[in-house]
Amino acid sequence: MAIPFQQLEGKYEILEKMSEGGMGAVYKVRHRLLDEVRVIKVMRPHLAEDEVLRKRFIREAKTATRLRHSNLVQVYDFTMDESGYFFLAMEFIDGIDLYGLAKLTKIVPLGVVLEMAYQCLNVIGYLHKKEIVHRDISPDNLLACRDDEGELLVKLIDLGIAKVREGNEQLTATGTFLGKVRYSSPEQFQSQEGHEVDHRSDIYSFGIVLYELLTGVYPIKGKSISSLISGHLMHPPLSFDISDPQGRIPEALRAMVVKALEKDQSKRFQTAGQFQKVIGDLRAAFPVEKTFLDGVFEGQRTPTTKIRVDKPGSTQGRLDRNFGFETTPSKGGSSLPDPELDLV
The missing domain is CATH 1.10.510.10 (Transferase(Phosphotransferase) domain 1)
Structure with missing residues (x-):
């Protein structure tokens, strides 16, 4: 059963935008109460209007939430706001x-x-x-x-x-x-x-x-x-x-x-x-x-820069409003390379 969106408000603090493409964006966030770093994947509302893409995104969430394996990324939350944005909260992999x-x-x-x-x-x-x-x-x-x-x-x-x-x-x-x-x-x-x-x-x-x-x-x-x-x-x-x-x-x-x-x-x-x-x-x-x-993992640990706050109306601003995000500097770790980003 989907979690009502209101229950997720104020739950996460944004750390950085990891990647963005035509389908949506991926954000690195921190769970405020658990102090745990996670990832939120966002699908843009104009794409959610496409019935096939919408069903595929929902199916990904439903499929992923019931799977448990040490070599599979874990999905925690899935919701949709009143404007049609889909949000999928997942495990952050520091690698x-x-x-x-x-x-x-x-x-x-x-x-x-x-x-x-x-x-x-x-x-x-x-x-x-x-x-x-x-x-x-x-x-x-x-x-x-x-x-x-x-x-x-x-x-x-x-x-x-x-x-x-x-x-x-x-x-x-x-x-x-x-x-x-x-x-x-x-x-x-x-x-x-x-x-x-x-x-x-x-x-x-x-x-x-x-x-x-x-x-x-x-x-x-x-x-x-x-x-x-x-x-x-x-x-x-x-x-x-x-x-x-x-x-x-x-x-x-x-x-x-x-x-x-x-x-x-x-x-x-x-x-x-x-x-x-x-x-x-x-x-x-x-x-x-x-x-x-x-050598590989130490080489990945480069400091991140202060997060840019986008103007209201952007994907970043919507995340801030709907999830109660506050922009803060990242606490370290690494962003993953982003070849052929596929958010569907």
């Missing part, structure tokens, strides 16, 4: 997304990659068991951070275009493409021909993410949208002999990634659990390099 990690360092050590892959496949498998296909597995939807003991922890975010196998409601028109072209499976481009997008699509998408983490190279041939689609559909991934000429990546791991990137769904790993098991068998030989993690 770096895998897109930012790839930009920060050319090559990620094998032990770190394998640990991240194991955790990613763990949460992907959890979603699949709940009959949920994410459909948007990509580096900017996977965040690396540390848990309470200082160990590496990966969090999957954004269920906005997830496909939930329940009920008869159709939120996507037949043939409509959803996702990021660089990380989409062949079948995501073939829905008009009757190809079903199922859990094996996420395995393909994660295969691309894993290839990039291992080599620092994108494996699909093409630079334009049309050539990338053609690459997904018809061309094999870039050979490891080219992307890893020194042979740093073990043959067994190369074979796993190639299997995940099969064009034919039936030739891929059939479950995330199968993929996770073979990754788990290999990761014992490659411990996590903690000095690498120290």
Whole structure:
């Protein structure tokens, strides 16, 4: 049951605007009573008037609030104000997304990659068991951070275009493409021909993410949208002999990634659990390099500047009025990189 908006007023204090796009904005906030940092995702009212987008945003909230997994970002609150703004309050992850990690360092050590892959496949498998296909597995939807003991922890975010196998409601028109072209499976481009997008699509998408983490190279041939689609559909991934000429990546791991990137769904790993098991068998030989993690996370701790107060009528002003926000300087931490912001 949705919480009445009045009950959320005065609950949060804004710290900073993390990102903003055509769909809405993402704010870093502090829960006033719990003194806990969280994130609020806002959808603009003119988009809420679009029935499909509105239902998709509500579905994301409903889906996310009932899911509990250590590798999945937690959703706390969801509400809508009298003007049609949607607000989704979520867990704040003090870390770096895998897109930012790839930009920060050319090559990620094998032990770190394998640990991240194991955790990613763990949460992907959890979603699949709940009959949920994410459909948007990509580096900017996977965040690396540390848990309470200082160990590496990966969090999957954004269920906005997830496909939930329940009920008869159709939120996507037949043939409509959803996702990021660089990380989409062949079948995501073939829905008009009757190809079903199922859990094996996420395995393909994660295969691309894993290839990039291992080599620092994108494996699909093409630079334009049309050539990338053609690459997904018809061309094999870039050979490891080219992307890893020194042979740093073990043959067994190369074979796993190639299997995940099969064009034919039936030739891929059939479950995330199968993929996770073979990754788990290999990761014992490659411990996590903690000095690498120290450098990554310490490098992310840059001070934030004083928050600009926007003029009345802006998204910032509306948040301040409706949630009882006050602008204050941030208490440190880091903002996440914002490639291809997708607020749906």
